[in-house]
Amino acid sequence: MQYESCDAKNRADYILANIDKDGIGIEIGPSHRPLAPKRMGYRTHVIDHMTRDDLKIKYENANVALENIEEVDFVWRGESYAELTQQSGYYDWIIASHVIEHVPDMIGFLTDCDEILKDEGVLSLAIPDSRFCFDHFRPVSSLGSVIDASLEGRKLNSPGMVAEFLLNAVKRGGTITWPRNNTNEFSFIHGIEGVRNAVKKVTEERAYIDVHVWCFTPHWFRLMIEDLYALGFINMREIDFFDPGTHEFYITLGSHGKGPGMSRLALLKRVNIEQLRADAAVQCSNE
Template identity: 45%
Template sequence: MIEHVPDLVGFLHHCDTLLREGRVLSLAVPDQRYCFDRLRALTGLSQLIDAHLQGRRNHSPGQVADYFLNVVKLDGRIAWDAALAAGRSLSSVEFVHTVQDANTGMDAVRKHDAYLDIHAWCFTPSWFRLLLDDLNRLGLVALRERSFSATQGHEFYIALSRDGAGPDRDRLALMREAETEIAACAL
């Protein structure tokens, strides 16, 4: 669900205000490598910060265009696991939407300030962990990683809390792991 919110930082802040001391926010997050987001770019820290500082309540026209132009199916599926992805190539994927769908979506956002239910954000496990830690260190979110579970199927799991220790590795290690995650699953 976190991949759908227009302002991820604001969402985490709101969740933090609702959590009682010692409680956790548990998230199941789609792994970009194993779902229709596969050919989309990973979300950058600047995008998360900008969306928050702009107070976004809806997705931007650019996010809508990116979603409609770049989501794919692998062998007819919108989500898959590592076993299905192994050994596949770009010839195994097909686009889900058309350019017309992208134009229609952008028009709905621009002309009617519509909310479209799309994946605004794309992550691999290590990339998400790095972004959350960066947001915390920058003082934008109080929640920190408390526990992490690797991808099962097409989602990974993370628990956040105010008293979380954060990731068990440094920024560079997480960045290297994120690179390895993508390289190991190249289509």
Template identity: 30%
Template sequence: MAKDSRMSIPTPTPRASRVNEIFDFSAGRGLEIGPLHKPLVPRDAADVAYLDLYDRDRLYETNDDNPNVTREAIPEIDFPMWDGTRMRTLDEAAAGGAPFDWALASHVVEHVPDLVAWLGQIEAVTAPDGALVLVVPDRRYTFDAHRPPTTIGQILQAHEDGDIVPSVRAVYDHHRTAVSHDPKRLHHRGPSEAETCIHDLGYTRSQLERARRGEYVDSHVWTYTDRSFPEIIAELRRLGLTDWSVETLLPVPGNDIEFYVVLRRGLSPELPEMPGLPDWVEQGIELQEEVARLREVVEDQRRRLKAQRKQLGGQRAEIDDLRGSKRWKLATALAAPLDRWRERRKE
């Protein structure tokens, strides 16, 4: 379902504009997952239905004291996951509208407790050649900058355990290592620029206690980069745990925090080859190469400074020789009466 024409959105947000670059949402019927108060695809721009945790009234109530949510902008939710007695799975909640030609989720895939199950649930409500469009924060440029990368083993363990809420591991990692961040500085100077922890140990412990009681503690369960995410999807395919393949990926733009990816069902059955190195190893090598380059620059500047100091020393010696010469003494003696005359004129 290649993009043929731009979806018509009045005054689109930068995020909506970027996601529209990689997919044509005006083609077919779609499902936007977790729009809250900022759906990326408006109803008047495409044939779209909305799925969220609760219906509009419950979302309105639960965000009563949330200054980051414009409650009046929350749309009608076609498929609430809460049915009044329990939280249904995504495929249960959206079954009445399936199959969809595409699904869209912005800043959702990092929150889901069981990634494998979540991908499978979306498979269940999309067409055999359907697409899943994701907007994903890159851990390197967010409050996750000090967190290690997600491993396939962690994803498999969550699936084996059947996690339906973020695990104790995820809740701890999310809260204990979250740092204040400036995306621009992180892009240009790396993770050392994010130094201040957002949550203290006491707050982290309180969230851990909630997690131990089985409560849903919203967390970034998984951390991705625009290089690690495609490999995670590929490895899940190798393991026979998903039918999704990466069709298109728009890397993180300069000074931004997120990348954009289109997953597709029913692509080539050929499995991608394993990369030679994990993305975090490649990143470490790149950092080493950058350090080596900067050391060369520093050494070159030291050589230049040494040469300039040597040149300056020679010039000073020439000045000292000149000051000791008869010519300098004669010029000084001749200039003295003129200097005294100038001083008298000033008086």
């Protein structure tokens, strides 16, 4: 799926706010929309799931700028990033835009990133706000499910996860992301037969089907990161956070982070406000 972004300049400003252009970094899965492209002087190593030539074939009919697809330095096949890059404690920064919600093992992903970053390195994330994209009718992901997925060493998306994602994916006013003041009608993206076939494929063939595994609102993600750190599952904490009022939010993490600067209870109250606003938006659309 392609994402409709907020103003490109502002979006890049948020994501690059803590990126040192003179440092060396990784961009994970930039596809045809790199945020720190080599052609602009960034010392970027690209990780993606296929080569540049294969990405150009993938997107040749997608009405995108194929010339923006950069040379892929590391084709990821499921190994850790340290194994893939043959580096540890090496990179100054990592950018991952709309990546973390796709990974079956979120804790494993964060640990992989931390392993290849320097002590003062940063992980800059752009994450969809589930209230304002096709995940709208799905609940936020629980801390327990994130921990359990990691302890199980999950590599593939389960049939249940694929079913949940596909059954509930919606458009609003014909788009898969929308502004926060949108009150247009919802419509489902996938038909039941297609969902049934996808679940069968995962069940019988153990196929990997790319879905949003995890759903977050901005403060729910902030709270989850702090909880995972407090419980000893990750070594990263929040460095910076931006919620510009669009369909996505931005957060920078690192092992030298100090956390959100809010109590756990204060974060939970903000989560509650976010959910109440989402419920009110649905109510308005039904009146």
